[in-house]
Every structure is written in C-alpha cells, then in structure tokens.
Amino acid sequence: MNRLIRGAFWAYAAATCAGCDDNFLPYNQVEGTRILGISAEPAELIPGESAQLSALVTGATSYRWSWCPVTLGPATGHACALEEHSISTASVAVITLPNDLRGLCEAAASVAAPQDGLRLNCEDERPSIAIRLVVEADDGPVSALWPLVLGENGRAPNLNPTLTAVWAEGAPLQDGDVVSPGKVLPLLAVASPTVAEDAESLKVTWFVTGGEVDRARTAYAPGGDLDAMGANTWTLPESGEDAALHLVIRDDRGGVSWLSRQVRLEGGAQ
Amino acid sequence: MIAPWFLFLLSQTPQLVEQADAVYPPSALRDRIEAQVLLHLEVEAGGQVHGVKVVSVTLLPEDPSRTSTASYNFGDAAKEAALGLRFKPIIVDGQAVPFELDYTLRFTLPPLPPPLAIPDPPPPPTPEIVDDGRYDVVVEATAIPQAINQRALSAADSAQVAGTLGDPVLAIENLPGVARIGFDGGNVVRGSAPADSISMVDGVPIMLETHFGGFRSVIAPQLVERIDFHPGNFSTRYGRRTGGILDVRLRTPEPDRIHGEAELSVLDAGLYLELPIGDDLSVAVAGRRSHLDLALTSLLDGEDLQVSAAPRYYDYQGLVTWRPAKEHRVQVFGMGSDDRMALLFQDAASDDIRASNGSLSSAVAFQRANLSYDYQGQVHNNLQLAIGGDQFRTLVFGLFDFQANFLDFNLRDQLEVEPAFGGKLTAGLDLQHRRLNYAITAPRPPKEGTTGSDGPTLSAAGLLEPTELGAYVEAELPIGLGLSLIPGLRADYYSLVDGYGFDPRLVVRWQANEDLTLRAGAGIVHQLPEFDELVAPFGNPELELIRAEHYSAGVEWRPFDFLSADVTLYWKELHDVVRPTDRVAVKDGTPTPLVYDNGGSGRSYGAEVMLRHDRAHNFEGWLSYTLSRAERDDDDQTRLFDYDQTHILTLVGRYWFGESWSVGARWRLVSGSPVTPILGGIWRGDRDEYEAIPGGINSARLPAFHQLDLRIDKTWGFEDWELSAYLSLSNAYNRANVESLGYNFDYSQSENVSGLPLLPILGAKGRF
Numbered sequence A: 001m002n003r004l005i006r007g008a009f010w011a012y013a014a015a016t017c018a019g020c021d022d023n024f025l026p027y028n029q030v031e032g033t034r035i036l037g038i039s040a041e042p043a044e045l046i047p048g049e050s051a052q053l054s055a056l057v058t059g060a061t062s063y064r065w066s067w068c069p070v071t072l073g074p075a076t077g078h079a080c081a082l083e084e085h086s087i088s089t090a091s092v093a094v095i096t097l098p099n100d101l102r103g104l105c106e107a108a109a110s111v112a113a114p115q116d117g118l119r120l121n122c123e124d125e126r127p128s129i130a131i132r133l134v135v136e137a138d139d140g141p142v143s144a145l146w147p148l149v150l151g152e153n154g155r156a157p158n159l160n161p162t163l164t165a166v167w168a169e170g171a172p173l174q175d176g177d178v179v180s181p182g183k184v185l186p187l188l189a190v191a192s193p194t195v196a197e198d199a200e201s202l203k204v205t206w207f208v209t210g211g212e213v214d215r216a217r218t219a220y221a222p223g224g225d226l227d228a229m230g231a232n233t234w235t236l237p238e239s240g241e242d243a244a245l246h247l248v249i250r251d252d253r254g255g256v257s258w259l260s261r262q263v264r265l266e267g268g269a270q
Numbered sequence B: 001m002i003a004p005w006f007l008f009l010l011s012q013t014p015q016l017v018e019q020a021d022a023v024y025p026p027s028a029l030r031d032r033i034e035a036q037v038l039l040h041l042e043v044e045a046g047g048q049v050h051g052v053k054v055v056s057v058t059l060l061p062e063d064p065s066r067t068s069t070a071s072y073n074f075g076d077a078a079k080e081a082a083l084g085l086r087f088k089p090i091i092v093d094g095q096a097v098p099f100e101l102d103y104t105l106r107f108t109l110p111p112l113p114p115p116l117a118i119p120d121p122p123p124p125p126t127p128e129i130v131d132d133g134r135y136d137v138v139v140e141a142t143a144i145p146q147a148i149n150q151r152a153l154s155a156a157d158s159a160q161v162a163g164t165l166g167d168p169v170l171a172i173e174n175l176p177g178v179a180r181i182g183f184d185g186g187n188v189v190r191g192s193a194p195a196d197s198i199s200m201v202d203g204v205p206i207m208l209e210t211h212f213g214g215f216r217s218v219i220a221p222q223l224v225e226r227i228d229f230h231p232g233n234f235s236t237r238y239g240r241r242t243g244g245i246l247d248v249r250l251r252t253p254e255p256d257r258i259h260g261e262a263e264l265s266v267l268d269a270g271l272y273l274e275l276p277i278g279d280d281l282s283v284a285v286a287g288r289r290s291h292l293d294l295a296l297t298s299l300l301d302g303e304d305l306q307v308s309a310a311p312r313y314y315d316y317q318g319l320v321t322w323r324p325a326k327e328h329r330v331q332v333f334g335m336g337s338d339d340r341m342a343l344l345f346q347d348a349a350s351d352d353i354r355a356s357n358g359s360l361s362s363a364v365a366f367q368r369a370n371l372s373y374d375y376q377g378q379v380h381n382n383l384q385l386a387i388g389g390d391q392f393r394t395l396v397f398g399l400f401d402f403q404a405n406f407l408d409f410n411l412r413d414q415l416e417v418e419p420a421f422g423g424k425l426t427a428g429l430d431l432q433h434r435r436l437n438y439a440i441t442a443p444r445p446p447k448e449g450t451t452g453s454d455g456p457t458l459s460a461a462g463l464l465e466p467t468e469l470g471a472y473v474e475a476e477l478p479i480g481l482g483l484s485l486i487p488g489l490r491a492d493y494y495s496l497v498d499g500y501g502f503d504p505r506l507v508v509r510w511q512a513n514e515d516l517t518l519r520a521g522a523g524i525v526h527q528l529p530e531f532d533e534l535v536a537p538f539g540n541p542e543l544e545l546i547r548a549e550h551y552s553a554g555v556e557w558r559p560f561d562f563l564s565a566d567v568t569l570y571w572k573e574l575h576d577v578v579r580p581t582d583r584v585a586v587k588d589g590t591p592t593p594l595v596y597d598n599g600g601s602g603r604s605y606g607a608e609v610m611l612r613h614d615r616a617h618n619f620e621g622w623l624s625y626t627l628s629r630a631e632r633d634d635d636d637q638t639r640l641f642d643y644d645q646t647h648i649l650t651l652v653g654r655y656w657f658g659e660s661w662s663v664g665a666r667w668r669l670v671s672g673s674p675v676t677p678i679l680g681g682i683w684r685g686d687r688d689e690y691e692a693i694p695g696g697i698n699s700a701r702l703p704a705f706h707q708l709d710l711r712i713d714k715t716w717g718f719e720d721w722e723l724s725a726y727l728s729l730s731n732a733y734n735r736a737n738v739e740s741l742g743y744n745f746d747y748s749q750s751e752n753v754s755g756l757p758l759l760p761i762l763g764a765k766g767r768f
Helices: A002-016 A101-112 A193-198 A226-230 B004-011 B026-031 B074-082 B168-174 B292-300
Strands: A034-041 A050-058 A062-068 A085-088 A093-096 A128-136 A142-149 A163-168 A184-191 A202-208 A217-220 A231-235 A242-251 A256-265 B016-018 B034-043 B049-060 B090-092 B095-097 B099-107 B151-154 B198-201 B204-206 B224-230 B245-250 B259-265 B268-277 B281-290 B305-325 B328-345 B359-376 B379-396 B400-417 B424-442 B458-464 B467-480 B483-494 B499-511 B516-527 B546-560 B563-580 B584-587 B590-593 B596-616 B619-634 B637-640 B647-657 B661-670 B678-684 B689-694 B705-717 B722-730 B738-743 B750-754 B759-767
Touching: A034 A128, A034 A142, A034 A202, A034 A242, A034 A256, A050 A062, A050 A128, A050 A142, A050 A242, A062 A093, A085 A093, A163 A242, A163 A256, A184 A202, A184 A226, A184 A242, A202 A226, A202 A231, A217 A226, A226 A231, B034 B074, B049 B074, B049 B596, B074 B099, B151 B168, B168 B224, B168 B245, B168 B647, B204 B359, B204 B379, B204 B400, B292 B305, B483 B516, B678 B738
Parallel strands: A142 B678, B198 B245
Antiparallel strands: A034 A050, A050 A093, A062 A085, A062 A128, A128 A142, A163 A184, A184 A231, A202 A217, A202 A242, A242 A256, B034 B049, B034 B099, B090 B095, B151 B224, B198 B204, B224 B245, B259 B268, B259 B759, B268 B281, B281 B305, B305 B328, B328 B359, B359 B379, B379 B400, B400 B424, B424 B458, B424 B467, B467 B483, B483 B499, B499 B516, B516 B546, B546 B563, B563 B596, B584 B590, B596 B619, B619 B637, B619 B647, B647 B661, B661 B705, B678 B689, B705 B722, B722 B759, B738 B750
C-alpha cells in the first residue's frame, strides 16, 4: 500500500515536472507555433445544437478541425476509435452535433471494447467529445486535443469566464502601447465579476513572447481574492521590436477565453 | 636432529590450566546452529586473559548460501568465556612475560534425546571446553540442516558493507536476486515488483522496511540478529506474495549488565540500550530520528514555499525478553515508524493548472506490538500475536488526496516436531485481519507498463475488513545418502476476493559431501491484487488471485574453509496478473469499464551467483552476480518488465589494517532500467499542458549504472567503552548515473536526470 502511494507520488511528481527543468524554455515562453487555448461558444454543447470553435494560436499557417466521440489511448495520440468527423479548415469553425450522440458513444463502446487503449469520453462525470485541432506551420504541425463538454437539457449551462482588461501603470494596456526595454511592468488582469458568482475555480496562464512574468499561472479558488488572480509582473525584454502577452483564463468546467496584448519596445524598429 | 630453537619454542607453548564455561546463544540453540570461533587472546604475565578479539566465526553446518559468519552472538559468547580462561605463565630469562595466541572455541549442540525414550528435556546447552593440545574443542554432533532455499545476512556482516550505513536491511540489495533499489524503496526480487514482496519482523508483516528516500531502515541494527531473505521457493510458512520474503529476525538480548550504544551522523541520531532485570528478564530499547529537517527548514522556507514540516523520520523499538524456564521464552516487541513532510507552495497553480491548493505533504506512520511465546521442549511451538496500526496521508495540490488508516491483527502459531525417524515436521496457522478506513481523491495511479497517470479524478471512501487465513504443513524428510525431501502445502483463504489459494511446494536437497550440496525446488504461490485495483471506481472488485510458479535449482560448494560458492538457476512464471484494460462489461444495460482484469501474464528467469570469502587474512567480501530477464505479456507481444535489470554485478569487500582500522568498498554494475521512448507530445487543452505520446513500452534502456561506495572505520578502545568513527562515501567517483529522462514542456527535447552525486556521510558511534 505504501509502495503504491509512494509510486503514485513520485510518478505524479515526475509527470508534472515535464518542462520544469531550468535548461528548457518555460512553458509560458512562446516561441514558434503554439496552440495556447481552445474555446467554444457556448461553452457546453447540447447534442443536436451548434457551437463556434476558436483557438488562440501563434505562428500557424493552416487549421484542421475535427471531432471524435471515442478516442484511443495516448499511445496512439488519442486517435479516434471510430470515424473522425471533419469540421473545418478555417481558424474559426462551427460544429453541429448529431442528436443521438450518447447512443453513438455507447454503441462505440460495445463495438470497440477489445481495442487496446480505448477510452470512453462519455463515461466521464461530465461527458464530452474530443475536439482535435492540427495547425501547420513552417516548423511542423502541432496537435491539440480538447474535450468539449456536453450540456444537458435542464441543467444550467456553463458560461465561459472572461477577462475584460489588463491594466498596467494605472491604465488599460492596449495593443501598440510603447514601453521601455527591460522595464518591470506590474499588471492587473480584470476578470468579469460574474465569474466569481459561479463558485468555481479559475486559472489564468500568462504567456509571453518576450521577457518573462513572475508567475506562469495564477489561480482563484471560491471565496478567495479575485484580484490576486489577476496580479502579476512582466519584465519586458531588453531588446527587440515588440512583445506579446496572452492571458488564457479557464474554469474547471471547460470554459475558456483569452485576452491578448502586443506592445512595442521603445527604440525598436517601427 | 631437532634444532635447539624448536625445543625452546616447544617448551614455551602456552598451556591451559583453567577452563571456563561459555553460554550457548539461545537463538542458535533454537535454530540448531553450531559454530567455531577463532579468537585472538592477549594473556597477562600471570596467565590471565585480559584481551579478546574475535577473528572469525564460522557457523556449522557451513551453508554457502548463508552470507553470515558472525550471527547468533557466538562471538560475544566466546569472548565472555575466554576471559575466564587461565594459562600457565611463560618464563623468559627467569621472568613471566605476557603473550598472545590464537584460540579456537567450538560451540557444539548436545545430542537430541531420543523421542519418547527420555521424558526429561535435553541437558543444558553449555559447551564443554576441552584442551586437546591445539586449544580446539571438538565434540561431534549432527545438526539438522536448514534445508530451505534462503539466504541469511547477519547484522554483523552488514555493518561492514559500504554504502548501507551499517544497516542490515539495506544490505539485502547486495545479494543475488535483488535488483538495485529505486528512490521509492522496496525490493525488486527475481523480476517481481516491490509490492509483490513483503517485509516482516519475526514473521509479522510490516508496511515498509525503509524510511523516506531509502537511506535507513525502520529498525535499529542493534536489535537485528540476521535478515532471512527468501528470493523464491520459500517454505510454506510464508505465503501471499509472488515475489520475495524479507524477514528481519530479532536478537534475543541476554545482557549480564547494561549495554548501550549511541550513534550520531549527518543523517540522524540513534540510541540503543539493553539491560538485565533479574536473571530471567531483559529489556532493550532503541530510537532514531533524522535531523536533516532542521537544516532544510531554514534552507527551503521562503516567500514562495512555506515549510510546515521538512522531510524527517523517526522510529523506535522496545524488546522485552522473559525466560521463566529454559524451555520457555516470552518476548514482547513493540516498534513504530513515522515519516512526514509538509510543504505549502504559495502558487501551486503556477506549476500545475489542475492544482486547487498548494499543499504537498506526505505522512506515513505505523506501529506494531508483537507478543511471542516459544516453547522448546519435546516439541517446539511458537505462538505470535501482533496488533498494529498504519496511517497514510498524502496530499498533492488538492489533486491527489489519499488517506488510509489500518488496524492490523496477526495471529500465527507454528509447531515443530522432530520424529524418531529424523527430520522435522512443521505445521502452522497464519491469520491476518485488517480493518481499513480509506478516503481517496485522485486519478487512477500509474501501473506497471503504462506511462503515467491519466484520466479523471475519482473519489472513493469506505471501510474494508479483509481477512486472510492460512494453514500450512511442511516436512523435512532425510531419506539417506545425504538426500532430503521437503514437501509442503499451504492453503489460504482471502476474504477480499472470496478465493482460495492452494500452494504445494517441494524442495529437494542432496548433500553429496561436506563441501558440496545440490538443491532444487518447485512451488506455487498466490497473491491478492493491489488494494486500489479491487476498489471501485478505481479498480475492479471482481478480480481474482494472482498465481506464480517458482522453480529453482542450485549448487552450494565450499572448496576452502574461507571460500564458498552458490549458483542458482530460477524460473518464475506468473499467471492471472492484474493489468489495465479498456475492456467494457455491460452491466444492467450500461457499458462499464472493467479498468483492470486478470489477463496479464509474465515470467522472469535467470541465474544467481554468489562467491564469498569469509574473514581470513584480514579480508572479507563477496561477489554477487544476477543474470535476470523479466518479461510481461501484453496481448500478443512480450515486453520487458518495468523493473528488469538484466545484469547485476556487486562486489563487496572489507580489509582490516591492524586492529582498529578497516576500509570497505562496494562496486556495482547494473543494466540500465527499461524506458519507454517518448515520440512527441499532444497539447491537452483541458490541462493546459502537453501529454507525452509514448513509443513501445520499455523498448529502450537507460545507460548502465555503476557506482563505487567506500567506508572507512576507526575504533578506539577505552577501559569500559569503545568509540568508533566512520566516513561513508556514496558514489565515490561521482558518476552521473542516469535514473530517468527529463523532457521539455512539449516533449520535443530531453535530457538525462542523474541520481545522487558523491555523498559523504560522517558518523560516530559510542558503545559500552
């Protein structure tokens, strides 16, 4: 028993430590092609209805959206156990689910059961379908998988949390603002006050394309201080032309949105 | 013609004029072990012995698989006896002079009384010391061979092994059949996972054998007489595990006065005390606490990290021995162990999007109380009653919360009879009942052959009361010409799965001559699945027992008094192994994932070699080599087992420079552990992190491991006490052994993660 706990403890520690080595670029430092967030509007999708899918992506040249009700295990890159349904090749896509999704999921389970690595998304506490996004760029493709939570009639749907602004030195930070290279910029991201009324946890990931932020992620727990989640410090790069800040906010029910700002560095080329 | 100088020497040969009685060590008497002890005596001019050093202890009958030469306290008993000897003074130039000599004392068992013929118990076991001119005591007697497949490591032996900090439990790693121990502890025995082996103290299971990090065991070395290690084909008195059995056998302290020992090292501090209370009662107590936390707290505490409890451990033991009569022995043993750490990260979510709080803590504690009653008369009966508790609590950022409290109850009774036709008959009962309260919130834990934990966070809480009731019989049947058969049968009932395990076993042993013994064994063992595998929704309550077949054959050879060899071939076949599955069972019309099933299988096979040089010519050491292949079957494919270590070579040695200096070394060369290559990563939007895409499970290996450990000991003797200091250098040439691979956030880059660098540990020990 104790070996089990110890094993799980260290396995977890090892798993969560991917990328935590100082020799590697931090997760929130964005270089090249990255998918930083995927969102649906509405945040939950009821079978038979439609939702708009969008993604916060850097450096992509093409998009390929698809969805799958039953995915295989990580050894296959979560390949679809059944036919994968194409959605769109645009940066923003609209998905419309069939009415009998749950039946499809259950049927898939009985048919595909012997397959190695099968994972039933519909067995989860919050059933979902897998949204897959593959973006192409000069440095190769990047794949993402995101569970789109299925809504239920009669249950209050989840809403995406929103960030309304990010403040710096007493004013909202705007695209194109000019800042000094190497400047230490205190930031305050402002979330919509309604998000705290949902009594759920929130997390903000602070991505930057230049310089570094004190905390890669900040969080809010019900009853906590919403302003504390939004506070961070951005040390701007010493050189270069510009730098971008991407804030991605998530709740714990699959709701996602983001806010991006790009600033120009003083003295950099126009 | 005889040279005059030879006549002079002959006339000056020491002559014994007064003998002394030695007390036969009770535990050796119990186990029917004889010994020959070589002493070095310092004799005063008047003929009184005033200094005694134990040069070597040879247990008889000599068993090459036994890695001990000084167990059972024969050395102490011989020293006590030698101090009572008196020699005729040697006169040089008209004056008596002090002199030194080597002296051999042999402990020989009295013959057993014929059953039913003599109703009285055997005569007292005090050996007779006879001066035969060479100061040897030779009384012929035949001891009953320990015809079982086991290896024993004495506490005295392990104190000399570099890299183990004098801890006999840790020294097990240096024996054949045991793979290199990982940071999470546990023994990998003949290709079995750590959870498939069990650790015991005098036959009573304990929850773990080492503290956090595996640097120390949970029991004071001073209380340990020896470690009985059974890598396979074990006696029917053991069961319920498909791996190995590690049984820590306690000493029976019988001090004539107060003895004590205090140890201080950079890791921890420990105290041991034993004292007599009257003629029949003795008490021994021990305790140890780490003190690294004192430094770590101030080192780690900061703005981002609050250290509630830096990693620390402590343990304690108490042993009371009462001998109301020579046939009766009552022992009460209590022990406890506590490992704890608690860290509070101010911003855990910064590292893990799923974190709901910053608490990272682990608390593992257990306690045991064991009452043992031994009757050694016409029959030998041992009754043990043990109760204990185990407490676990592990918190990881609110994502992983495991809390479990056990109440353990063990009852074991074993009866041994030595019938008139020779040999021994053994029968026993073995009951274990547990009461487990648990509450778990976590993803399913990672399993062997998988790559990390996956899936949603699950919760479960409840009460389990598993009972395991076993009964066993075993016979040692000498059938002539040195051939012995040891058939046995064990039956266990497991309430948790409502299943039975019937385990027939057989060992054949042929002692061809005094120096050569051949043996072979075959047997079946059963084991319960892991707890989490049986509890819904984490696992499958419908799982059945795991079954293993053990086969082995070996030869033991002792070409010289100080040199022995043991070669063993083994094969272990595993059936009904629990494995993760994606199969779905339709229950009440609803597809329900099974999570685990008994569809797994596997095997391990190989050879174990042990060459041992007992202490002679100021040197003692051994070579241990294990060739092992451990495989598991995944449907149509066979792959390496997570813990496979194909080649394990260990060299252990110690050399004495004079009386007070010694240097020990251990060098290990081990195959790199299997790893699953990572082909790339896929970004998981719900976790805000990349997930690894694994290649073939365990289809690659880390680089080979090799490491040198050194230990230097220096002892100073004083009138009533002794002081020793040691310096232990772990990883002496600072090899950067690769223990795992680290990846960047999207698994596109990797680098080696090395184990501990050169680690010097300085310590001092005082003993009186």
